Amino acid sequence: MADGGHPPSVILTRQKGATRQKGHVFHDANGNATKDKGYAGLLVAQATGTNKQGATTYNLTLYDQNKVVATGTGFSGNNNYANTGAIKEGNYQILGRVDAPPTAPNPASPDNNPPPVYGYQKIDPSINPYANEVYQAYGPMRARLNPLDPSGSQGAYFHGQFGDAFHSEGWTHGCLSYGRDTTMIDYMSSHFGTTWTGVSVDTQVEKPQ
Amino acid sequence: MILRYLCLALCLLGSDSLRAQVAPPSGAWRQTNVTWKKPPAELVLKQRYAEARILYFSPDQRFVLLAGTVIQGPTCEAISGGDGRVVYFGTWKLTGSSLHVEYRLISRTVAKEGETLPGPVQSEDVRVRGSTLLFQKDRFSRNEKLDGDDEFKIILERESVRQGPSSP
Numbered sequence: 001m002a003d004g005g006h007p008p009s010v011i012l013t014r015q016k017g018a019t020r021q022k023g024h025v026f027h028d029a030n031g032n033a034t035k036d037k038g039y040a041g042l043l044v045a046q047a048t049g050t051n052k053q054g055a056t057t058y059n060l061t062l063y064d065q066n067k068v069v070a071t072g073t074g075f076s077g078n079n080n081y082a083n084t085g086a087i088k089e090g091n092y093q094i095l096g097r098v099d100a101p102p103t104a105p106n107p108a109s110p111d112n113n114p115p116p117v118y119g120y121q122k123i124d125p126s127i128n129p130y131a132n133e134v135y136q137a138y139g140p141m142r143a144r145l146n147p148l149d150p151s152g153s154q155g156a157y158f159h160g161q162f163g164d165a166f167h168s169e170g171w172t173h174g175c176l177s178y179g180r181d182t183t184m185i186d187y188m189s190s191h192f193g194t195t196w197t198g199v200s201v202d203t204q205v206e207k208p209q
Numbered sequence: 210m211i212l213r214y215l216c217l218a219l220c221l222l223g224s225d226s227l228r229a230q231v232a233p234p235s236g237a238w239r240q241t242n243v244t245w246k247k248p249p250a251e252l253v254l255k256q257r258y259a260e261a262r263i264l265y266f267s268p269d270q271r272f273v274l275l276a277g278t279v280i281q282g283p284t285c286e287a288i289s290g291g292d293g294r295v296v297y298f299g300t301w302k303l304t305g306s307s308l309h310v311e312y313r314l315i316s317r318t319v320a321k322e323g324e325t326l327p328g329p330v331q332s333e334d335v336r337v338r339g340s341t342l343l344f345q346k347d348r349f350s351r352n353e354k355l356d357g358d359d360e361f362k363i364i365l366e367r368e369s370v371r372q373g374p375s376s377p
Contacts, residue, residue, distance in 0.1 A: 095249060105319075112295065113278070113319065114293050116278050116292045118248055133319045134319050145291075146252055150282075154290060155278060155290045157291040174290035174359075
């Protein structure tokens with residue numbers, strides 16, 4: 001039973017210890033939020049194996065309330081390098097906020113890095129050459145995966161890979177990549193761009209009874 | 210009076226020899242002149258972040274200069290795994306009181322138009338001021354929390370495979 005007394009559509013729990021994800025409250029069967037901070041959307045990533053580049057592969061399932069609205073695949077990390085691990089398993093959330101597209105390096109960075117974002121960010125390569133280079137690294141949209149657990153990955157994004165990003169097509173430095181299929185992140189930003197999106201990386205998800 | 214001069218001379222000699230002996234650097238040194246920012250309040254994260262440069266001196270005299278986003282929590286500090294970073298790799302050498310580094314650009318998350326990798330070899334002296342390092346225009350202090358950061362392990366491992374440990 002979720003906080004608020006309504007049966008939840010989906011509950012995220014850890015694989016070990018069955019601790020419910022912090023702040024995770026869903027909408028009830030009538031579409032009414034059980035709590036202001038409820039997640040309308042939930043992205044579930046379940047590890048399936050390793051691709052030829054050495055990245056951990058995932059099946060991705062996107063829920064809108066209790067309905068599956070998209071499925072796909074993703075990848076993270078590179079097992080060929082001992083320390084390039086995939087995104088750490090756990091619970092993450094995406095802040096419902098769409099940040100402005102990158103157009104110039106972070107003024108605080110003399111080294112050409114774009115400013116960090118904490119919600120969704122569309123990346124339009126046609127704006128200028130710098131935006132195009134950011135697009136090569138992150139694809140047309142990225143979303144920050146904010147860890148709910150202290151042991152979660154810090155600074156990871158759910159992003160695409162449309163160029164030879166990091167000279168590492170098919171693997172990442174620890175982010176979760178959707179590759180070239182933007183179906184899910186497009187849906188997420190357009191439907192959950194003003195609310196929280198829960199993200200489960202290899203944690204147990206209890207389906208509605 | 211003679212004793213006083215002797216003492217003064219010994220003190221000066223002592224300080225000169227102290228200045229001449231610089232301990233070999235080790236581990237991670239983070240830029241201290243940075244601007245910290247806080248994540249959006251809605252996230253209720255007890256952390257702050259900054260764009261910073263980090264110097265890393267490995268025991269086998271390999272050198273890494275990394276520019277990226279550092280995330281600092283109440284008890285930990287880490288290099289953001291997904292934010293942009295720029296990595297230079299090379300070697301360091303300590304001769305007397307002189308700390309010298311040679312390095313070249315090896316990767317950039319967001320490429321610069323027209324730039325080819327690896328970049329040209331650059332050479333620089335790192336000035337040692339007590340417990341502080343001065344590199345180019347930035348000031349660095351020792352940061353043991355970043356010593357074990359995966360980013361450095363990845364860079365060192367990849368470069369060992371790619372170029373051998375002694376090549377810049």
